[in-house]
Amino acid sequence: MNAELSQRVGWIIGTHDVTFDERDQVAAAVVHAENWDDLPAGIRSLLLEIERRPGPGGR
Amino acid sequence: MVYQPGAAVLIAISQSRHLPGKHDQSTHGRRRGSGKYVAGRDLIGAGDGSELALDIDRNAAKSVPETLPGDGTHRFRKEVGDAQFNEIARRQGFDGKPKIVDEKQLDDLTKEDHVELFRGVRASGFWEDHRSAADINDQFRRGRLRSTLGVFANGTVYTTKDHAEARSYSDDSKGSIQRMGLRPEARVAKYSDIKDEAREFASSFPRGSIEYSIWGDPGKYAAARGYDAIHIDVVGSYLILNRTAVVAQGPSI
Numbered sequence: 001m002n003a004e005l006s007q008r009v010g011w012i013i014g015t016h017d018v019t020f021d022e023r024d025q026v027a028a029a030v031v032h033a034e035n036w037d038d039l040p041a042g043i044r045s046l047l048l049e050i051e052r053r054p055g056p057g058g059r
Numbered sequence: 060m061v062y063q064p065g066a067a068v069l070i071a072i073s074q075s076r077h078l079p080g081k082h083d084q085s086t087h088g089r090r091r092g093s094g095k096y097v098a099g100r101d102l103i104g105a106g107d108g109s110e111l112a113l114d115i116d117r118n119a120a121k122s123v124p125e126t127l128p129g130d131g132t133h134r135f136r137k138e139v140g141d142a143q144f145n146e147i148a149r150r151q152g153f154d155g156k157p158k159i160v161d162e163k164q165l166d167d168l169t170k171e172d173h174v175e176l177f178r179g180v181r182a183s184g185f186w187e188d189h190r191s192a193a194d195i196n197d198q199f200r201r202g203r204l205r206s207t208l209g210v211f212a213n214g215t216v217y218t219t220k221d222h223a224e225a226r227s228y229s230d231d232s233k234g235s236i237q238r239m240g241l242r243p244e245a246r247v248a249k250y251s252d253i254k255d256e257a258r259e260f261a262s263s264f265p266r267g268s269i270e271y272s273i274w275g276d277p278g279k280y281a282a283a284r285g286y287d288a289i290h291i292d293v294v295g296s297y298l299i300l301n302r303t304a305v306v307a308q309g310p311s312i
Contacts, residue, residue, distance in 0.1 A: 001294065003228040006210060007185045014208025015135040017266045017275060020258040027210045031294055054267065055134065 002034050009047060016053045022046065094158030096242055097303045099151045099285030108260065111283070112270040119146040134272070137185075140206030141213045143273050147282045148215070153301035154204040157239065159309040165240055168306055173240030176218040176297055176305070179229030180237070193234025196311035200237070204302060211250060211291050212278030214298040221295070238308040241297065245287040245304040253281045253289055 009030050013023060029043040036044065103111060119134055119142035134142050148154040160168070169175040178199070180192045198205060199216060206215055218239065219225050229235035241247070257280035264270035273279050278298060281289055287304035288297050299305060 003179075003181060004183065004185070007183070010207070010209040011135075011185075013210050014141060014213050014276070017271055019266070020254065020275075023210070023254075027293070030210050055272075 001031050005033060005035055005039075006030060008036065012047050012051050015055065016050050018050055022050070094156060095303065096158075096244065097152035097155050097301065098244075099153065099246065099282070099287060099301060101285050102147070102150060102283045103260075107263065108274055108283075109264070109270055112273045115143055115146045115150075115273060116269045119143040122146065135208065138205070140204075141208055141279075144206040144213050144215075144276075144279050144282065145204055147273075147279055148204055148206070148300070148302075151282060151285065151301065153215070153282060153287075153303065155303040157200060157302050157305045157307040159200055159307055162238075162308055162312075165238060165306065165308045168240045172243040173306060174220070174297070176220060176239050176241055176299075177222050177225030178216050178218045178237040178239070179225035179227065180235055181228065181230035182232070183230070191234070192230050192232050193311060196234055196237040199302070200307045200309055200311075209278070209298065211294075211296075212254075212281070212289060212298055213276050214278040214282070214289065214300045215302055216299050218297045218299055219295065220297070234311040237311045239305040241288060241299075242304050242306065245301070246285060247288045247290050247297070248281050248284075248286040250277065250289050250291040250293065250298075253277050253284075253286065256280070256284075 009026060013026060018026075026043060026047065029039050033039045039047075116134070122145065123134070123136050123139055123142045136142065139145060145154065165173075165175075178196070180195045182190060182192050182195070204215065206213060207217060209217055222236070225236050254277045257274060257277045260280060261271055261274040264274065266275070273283075278289065278300060282300040287301035288299050290297055
């Protein structure tokens with residue numbers, strides 16, 4: 001797993017509500033990627049969508 | 060300011076969060092001996108976790124200055140990590156310090172019964188603290204708890220049994236690898252198991268709720284259940300939840 005990528009994706013996943021299935025999908029992709037562009041397009045889109053979700057309690 | 064009879068009492072109650080005659084010890088942090096292992100408890104028990112989650116979140120939100128860089132809420136700030144996790148750790152005593160030993164002592168412990176683990180760090184700009192890798196590892200050994208946010212779960216630090224893998228996470232500077240041993244008495248959850256348990260437990264709360272933000276994370280769920288670490292079997296990493304469950308080599312290598 002790439003250090004920079006795991007930090008970036010870990011922050012996105014760790015600060016937003018995700019389903020367990022989404023977490024599994026992202027984890028499976030990140031393990032095999034070397035950088036952001038290396039992630040499958042569907043995963044990149046999912047992460048950008050997660051990033052737009054409100055934080056805990058709707059804030 | 061207009062004096063209001065009873066106001067001082069109300070303020071005192073709200074600040075202490077203890078109702079008269081109902082002094083709840085569970086909200087206190089636990090005693091941390093220097094370098095002593097503090098075993099976790101099951102904070103959730105048979106409850107549904109709703110009241111506990113809201114109380115954890117209230118304290119988490121209060122603990123973090125708004126001025127720190129983060130996600131725009133009070134819960135996640137790069138200087139402290141995940142404040143909700145930190146609050147669970149505080150209640151469990153998991154924010155205590157690890158026992159610090161020298162290289163030879165850790166050699167002996169890992170030969171005996173401790174699991175040898177490595178954590179590689181780098182002075183990257185992501186966490187926005189502009190410190191050296193050695194300083195980041197020093198904070199893990201001796202400083203205030205700063206949790207991490209991960210793809211698999213949030214917790215204290217991600218570690219690996221593989222020195223070469225830890226090195227790939229480091230910036231190769233002096234002190235950028237922290238060697239440690241996981242104590243044999245540590246309660247370790249298997250990631251796939253604890254994730255399934257958290258999934259079922261969190262399913263009664265809507266996404267977007269405070270409760271889901273806590274119990275929907277396998278790391279916060281496991282820490283509240285009293286686990287010291289999670290073995291992420293799919294990649295072979297160990298996510299440490301309880302800092303007192305490890306013995307750390309000092310200084311880092």
